[in-house]
Amino acid sequence: MIRSLRVRLMLAAALLALLFMLALLPALQKAFSLALQESIEQRLASDATTLISAARIEQGRLQMPDQLPDERYNLPYTGLIGYIFDRDGKLVWRSRATADRDINYQPRYDGRGNEFARIRQDNGEEFFVYDVEVKLLGGKSAAYSIVALQPVREYQDTLEGLQEKLYLGFGAALLALLVLLWAGLTWGLRSLRRLSVELDQVESGARQGLSGEHPRELLRLTGSLNRLLHSEREQRQRYRDSLDDLAHSLKTPLAVLQGVGEGMGHGSGEREQARVLQSQIERMSQQIDYQLQRASLRKSGLVRDRVQLAPLLDSLCNTLAKVYRDKHVAITLVVPAQAEIPMEQGAALELLGNLLENAYRLCLGQVRVSLSETPDSLLLCIEDDGPGVPTDQRERILQRGERLDRQHPGQGIGLAVVKDIIDSYDAQLSLDDSPLGGAAFRIVFTRG
Amino acid sequence: MKLLVVEDEALLRHHLHTRLSETGHVVQAVGNGEEALYQAEEFAFDLAIIDLGLPGMSGLDLIRQLRSQGKSFPILILTARGNWQDKVEGLAAGADDYVVKPFQFEELEARLNALLRRSSGFTQSTIAAGPLVLDLNRKQASLSDQPLALTAYEYRILEYLMRHHQQVVAKDRLMEQLYPGDEERDPNVIEVLVGRLRRKLEGEHGFKPIDTVRGLGYLFTERCR
Numbered sequence: 001m002i003r004s005l006r007v008r009l010m011l012a013a014a015l016l017a018l019l020f021m022l023a024l025l026p027a028l029q030k031a032f033s034l035a036l037q038e039s040i041e042q043r044l045a046s047d048a049t050t051l052i053s054a055a056r057i058e059q060g061r062l063q064m065p066d067q068l069p070d071e072r073y074n075l076p077y078t079g080l081i082g083y084i085f086d087r088d089g090k091l092v093w094r095s096r097a098t099a100d101r102d103i104n105y106q107p108r109y110d111g112r113g114n115e116f117a118r119i120r121q122d123n124g125e126e127f128f129v130y131d132v133e134v135k136l137l138g139g140k141s142a143a144y145s146i147v148a149l150q151p152v153r154e155y156q157d158t159l160e161g162l163q164e165k166l167y168l169g170f171g172a173a174l175l176a177l178l179v180l181l182w183a184g185l186t187w188g189l190r191s192l193r194r195l196s197v198e199l200d201q202v203e204s205g206a207r208q209g210l211s212g213e214h215p216r217e218l219l220r221l222t223g224s225l226n227r228l229l230h231s232e233r234e235q236r237q238r239y240r241d242s243l244d245d246l247a248h249s250l251k252t253p254l255a256v257l258q259g260v261g262e263g264m265g266h267g268s269g270e271r272e273q274a275r276v277l278q279s280q281i282e283r284m285s286q287q288i289d290y291q292l293q294r295a296s297l298r299k300s301g302l303v304r305d306r307v308q309l310a311p312l313l314d315s316l317c318n319t320l321a322k323v324y325r326d327k328h329v330a331i332t333l334v335v336p337a338q339a340e341i342p343m344e345q346g347a348a349l350e351l352l353g354n355l356l357e358n359a360y361r362l363c364l365g366q367v368r369v370s371l372s373e374t375p376d377s378l379l380l381c382i383e384d385d386g387p388g389v390p391t392d393q394r395e396r397i398l399q400r401g402e403r404l405d406r407q408h409p410g411q412g413i414g415l416a417v418v419k420d421i422i423d424s425y426d427a428q429l430s431l432d433d434s435p436l437g438g439a440a441f442r443i444v445f446t447r448g
Numbered sequence: 449m450k451l452l453v454v455e456d457e458a459l460l461r462h463h464l465h466t467r468l469s470e471t472g473h474v475v476q477a478v479g480n481g482e483e484a485l486y487q488a489e490e491f492a493f494d495l496a497i498i499d500l501g502l503p504g505m506s507g508l509d510l511i512r513q514l515r516s517q518g519k520s521f522p523i524l525i526l527t528a529r530g531n532w533q534d535k536v537e538g539l540a541a542g543a544d545d546y547v548v549k550p551f552q553f554e555e556l557e558a559r560l561n562a563l564l565r566r567s568s569g570f571t572q573s574t575i576a577a578g579p580l581v582l583d584l585n586r587k588q589a590s591l592s593d594q595p596l597a598l599t600a601y602e603y604r605i606l607e608y609l610m611r612h613h614q615q616v617v618a619k620d621r622l623m624e625q626l627y628p629g630d631e632e633r634d635p636n637v638i639e640v641l642v643g644r645l646r647r648k649l650e651g652e653h654g655f656k657p658i659d660t661v662r663g664l665g666y667l668f669t670e671r672c673r
Contacts, residue, residue: 248501248528252457255526255550259463262553278552285550289530296531316532319539323546325566346533353532 005192006185013181014174021170032162036155037128041116044130047148051082055144057136062086062144064093073097081127081149085109092144107131107145118152126152191215195222202229203304229303243296250288254281293417297347297424305344309335309380312345313369316353320360329360334370341371341378342445343425351421354414355382355441362386366436378445383434394431449564449608450624452496453477454484454510455526456503464497467553472587472600474625481505481513488519491624495564497556498543499526500534508541515542522563526551561585568611570672575610577670579655582610591651601626602645605638609658609668618665642666 002008050070056063062084072080079097086092087109104121115131132146191214201207209226212219261277264270310333317331341348352369359367363384370381389397397415422429427445434440451473455461458479465477476491478484481502488496496514500507511523523543527534530548538546544566545559565573565584575582579592587603589596598606608625609617619638626641627633642658649655657670 244501244529247530251528251549252460252499252501256457256459256463258550258552259460259467262467263463281550289548292529293531315536315540319532319536322539322544326562346531349532349536353535 006182006189009185010178010181014178017174017177021174025166025170028166029159029163033155033159036158040128040150040155041130044116044128044148044150045114045132047080047082048130048132048146051084051146051148052132052134055084055136055146062092062136068095076100083145083147083149085145085147087143087145089145103127103149105129105147105149107133107147109133109143109145128152128155191218199225205303205305208233232303240296243292247288247292251285254285254288257281290416293350294420297344297350297417297421304342306340306342307345307348309339309341309348309371310337312348312352313356316349316356319353320356324360327360328365329363330366332366332368332370334368336371336373339371339373341380342447343421347421347425351418351443352382354418358414358441359384359386359439363438368434368436376447378447380443380445381440383436383440384438385434385436386438388433388438389431398429398431449494449604450474450491451476451560452484452487452493454479454481454496454502454507455499456480456501457499464556471557472604474604474627481507481510484510485513485517488514488517492621493519493521494567495521495560496523497526497560498523499528500538501528508537511538511541511543522567524556524559524563564611570611575607575672577610577613577657577668577672579653580610580649580657580670582607591649591655592653596648598645598648601641602648605641606645606649609666610672613668613670613672616661616664616667621665 002011047070050068050073051064054065054068056065064084067074070080073082073095076096076099080095081097081101081103082093082095083091083098083103083105084093085107089106089109105119105127110133113133115129117129117131118126119129120126127149128151130148133143134146135143195210195214195218198207198210202210209229210222212222214222258278258281261274261281264274264277313333313335317333321329321331343351356367356369359382363386366385368381368383370383372379372381398419419429422443425445427443430442430444432440432442449472451468453461453464453468453475455464455477456479461477461479465475468475476487476493478487481504484496484498487493498507498510502510505513507525511525514523522545525535525538525543525546526549527538527546528549535546544563547556547559561573561584570584573583573585575584581590581593582588583590584607587607589598589603589606604625605622608622619635622638622642623633623635626637646656646658649657657668659667659669661667
C-alpha cells in the first residue's frame with residue numbers, strides 16, 4: 001500500500017505515459033517505413049529514367065554509352081544497380097555494380113508499365129525492384145524492361161537507426177515528463193502541506209482555527225473543520241461555565257446546611273443528629289467536587305494540548321507558599337525552562353495542585369519537583385521529606401485515590417481526581433519512597 | 449477583631465455573621481463587591497472573608513481593587529468549586545488563604561486565626577508582654593501566671609492594643625472593634641472600659657502598659673512577643 005498521494009499520482013502518470021508511448025511507437029515506425037519506401041520508389045524511378053534517357057537504338061539494337069550521365073552507374077562495387085532486358089527476357093545491359101553480384105530477377109514483360117516490388121534471393125538477400133517497361137522508337141521490336149534495384153539492407157539500417165533514436169527520444173521525454181510532473185505535483189500539493197502544517201498548529205494550540213487561504217477544492221473541508229473546532233471550544237466553555245454555576249449553586253446551600261447543623265448540636269440527641277447531618281453533607285460535597293472535576297477535566301479529542309511546566313509550578317508554589325507560610329517549606333524545582341507536558345492547562349493545574357498540596361501538607365520542610373525526559377517518555381516526580389506512605393497502603397490509595405489521613409476534612413478527593421486525570425491522559429502514576437525520606441509520586445507520560 | 453464578610457447568599461452570610469460574632473469578632477457582612485469596597489473605605493478592618501462567586505463584581509476583582517487601594521489586611525477566600533485555577537488566581541490577586549465550601553466553622557476559624565496572628569506578626573497562639581500573657585485561642589489573659597477575669601469587651605480592647613503594640617490606636621478604631629457598623633456610639637464607653645482594664649492590669653504589681661495620648665488615643669507601651 002503506497003501511502004503518499006504524490007507517489008501514487010507519479011506512478012499512475014508514468015504508467016499512462018509509458019502505455020501511450022508504447023502504443024505510439026509501432027504507428028510511428030509504420031508511417032516512417034511507408035514514407036521511406038515511397039522515397040525509395042521515387043529514387044529507383046528516377047534511376048530508371050536516367051537509364052532510359054541514356055539508351056539509344058541503333059539498327060534495332062540497344063546501345064548504351066560507356067559513360068552514363070549519372071556517375072554512380074559507372075562505379076564498379078558501390079554504384080547503382082541497373083539491368084535492361086528485352087521483351088523476351090534476355091539481358092541486354094547491366095551496370096558495373098552488378099559485375100560481382102548474381103541477382104536472380106526475371107522481368108515479366110506483360111505491358112502493364114511500371115512495377116515496384118520487393119524480391120528475395122536464395123541467399124536471403126532482399127532488394128527493392130523498380131521495373132519499367134518501355135517501347136523505344138514506338139516499335140514493338142524495341143520494347144525493353146528497364147530495372148533499377150536497391151538492397152533492402154540499407155532501408156533496414158535506416159529503419160533500425162530511426163527506432164533507436166525513437167527509443168532514446170521517448171525515454172528522454174518520459175524522464176522530462178516525470179520531472180515536470182514532480183514539480184507540478186509539488187506545487188499542486190503544497191496547499192495540502194500547508195493545511196497539514198496549520199492542523200499541527202491547531203493541535204498544538206498555536207492557532208485557533210484554519211485560515212481561509214486554501215484552494216477552492218479544500219475550502220469546504222477547512223470550513224467544516226473550523227466549525228467543528230469552534231463548536232468544540234464553545235461547548236467546552238459552556239460546559240465549564242455550567243459546571244461552575246452548578247458547583248456554586250449546590251455548594252453554597254450545603255455550606256448553609258452545614259452551618260445550621262453546627263448550630264443544632266446542643267441537646268444530647270440533637271448532637272448525634274447534627275453529627276450525621278455533618279457527615280452526610282461532607283459526603284455530598286465530596287461527591288459533587290469529584291464528579292464535577294471529573295466531568296470538566298476530560299481530555300479534548302481534537303486539540304492536542306501542551307502546557308509549559310515551569311510557569312505552572314511557579315504559580316502553584318507561590319500559592320502554596322502563602323498558605324503554608326508558617327511552615328517555611330524549601331521547594332526545589334528541577335525542571336528545564338522550556339519543558340512542556342502533554343496536558344490541558346486546567347487539568348495540569350489540578351493534577352499538580354493536588355499532589356503539591358499533599359507534599360506541602362505532609363512534608364517536614366522539603367519538597368522537590370523534577371522532570372526528566374527520555375526519547376520516548378517524560379517522567380514527572382513529586383517528592384517530600386514527610387512520613388511517606390507505608391508499602392501495604394500504596395496500592396489502595398492509588399487504586400481508589402483514597403485518603404489516608406482524615407485530619408483535613410473537605411479535601412478528601414485530591415488523589416481520586418489525580419488518578420482520574422492521569423487515566424484520561426493515558427499516563428501512569430506510581431508511588432514509592434523518595435531519597436528525601438518521604439513519598440515520591442511518579443507520573444510517566446509516554447510520547448507518541 | 450473587626451472582620452468584613454462578603455457573601456451573596458443571605459443565609460450563609462447570616463450564619464457567618466452570627467458565628468463570628470459569637471467568637472468575639474466584630475463583623476460587617478455585606479452581599480456584594482461594591483458595598484464591600486465602600487465598607488473597606490470607611491472602616492479599618494483586620495481581615496476580610498470574600499466569596500469568589502459574587503454577583504456583579506467578582507470576588508477576584510474585589511480583591512484586586514482592595515489591594516490596589518492599599519488595603520493590606522489578610523483576605524480569606526471562600527470558593528465553591530475548590531479547583532486550583534480559582535485558588536491560584538485568588539491568591540495571585542492578593543488573597544492569603546482559601547476555604548472550600550462547604551466548610552466546618554472550626555476550620556474557617558482556625559484559618560482565620562492563623563491569618564490574624566500572622567498579620568500582626570505573631571505566629572504563636574499566645575502574645576506576651578512582660579508578665580502579661582494572652583492566649584489567643586482560649587481568649588484568656590493571665591498576669592504572672594494568674595488568670596485575669598476580663599469581660600469580653602475588655603479582652604477585645606486588650607488584644608487589639610497588644611496586636612498593635614507601640615502604636616497609637618484611636619478611640620474610633622477601638623470602638624469599631626466593639627460595635628459593628630453604624631450603631632450609635634458613645635466614646636465615653638471606651639474610656640470607662642480602658643479605665644477598668646487598667647485597674648485590673650495594675651493589680652498588686654503595678655503593671656501599667658497602657659498610656660493615654662491626649663487627643664489621639666491609646667498606646668500599649670510594652671513590647672509584645
